[in-house]
Amino acid sequence: MGKRFALRYLWSLRARKPLVFQIGQSAQRLIISASVLNHFTKHQQLDNGSLEAGGQLFARFLDEYVTISKVTGPRAADHRSRYSYVPNRGEEQREINDMHRRGFHFVGDWHTHPEPIPTPSPSDISTINQAVAKSQHHLLGFIMVVVGNGSFPSSLHVSLNTATSHLQLLPTRYYSFAAGNGG
Ligand SMILES: [Zn+2]
Numbered sequence: 001m002g003k004r005f006a007l008r009y010l011w012s013l014r015a016r017k018p019l020v021f022q023i024g025q026s027a028q029r030l031i032i033s034a035s036v037l038n039h040f041t042k043h044q045q046l047d048n049g050s051l052e053a054g055g056q057l058f059a060r061f062l063d064e065y066v067t068i069s070k071v072t073g074p075r076a077a078d079h080r081s082r083y084s085y086v087p088n089r090g091e092e093q094r095e096i097n098d099m100h101r102r103g104f105h106f107v108g109d110w111h112t113h114p115e116p117i118p119t120p121s122p123s124d125i126s127t128i129n130q131a132v133a134k135s136q137h138h139l140l141g142f143i144m145v146v147v148g149n150g151s152f153p154s155s156l157h158v159s160l161n162t163a164t165s166h167l168q169l170l171p172t173r174y175y176s177f178a179a180g181n182g183g
Pocket of ligand 1: 112146
């Protein structure tokens, strides 16, 4: 077992608790399940040659909790480089239809950055603003998660985006209930 692989393996064991984020000043909470966090860790850009990865986020809604418990991507048909990621639109639509049949709703996108404290680029923000404006949905906005190459939660940038706004969501310290963690 190589050192890098061993570290990655240990880190994946650590990431088994869900993370909870406040949604602005509201009582709503966004939960990212442990299985989704583990999926992110598998695609972190930990070495010089690794490419950006990304995909879609799917959630269930229960009371004031939005729980992201399914994640997709990257796919063979995506265009990926070290500093860019362009998903395949056809695959995305197929995933949305498939997840919808299983009771999971599209809530946003994720992609990686080769930096420890990730911040979305201006084009990341304008892309998701336009996606919210163009699509038909019943959401307040779309979630964007940028996954950096450090440890969580500091290496996750989570935001709620409308057609015209971008709000970073901050992690809460407490995880005090067991519902909705459909893993
Ligand atoms: Zn980006």
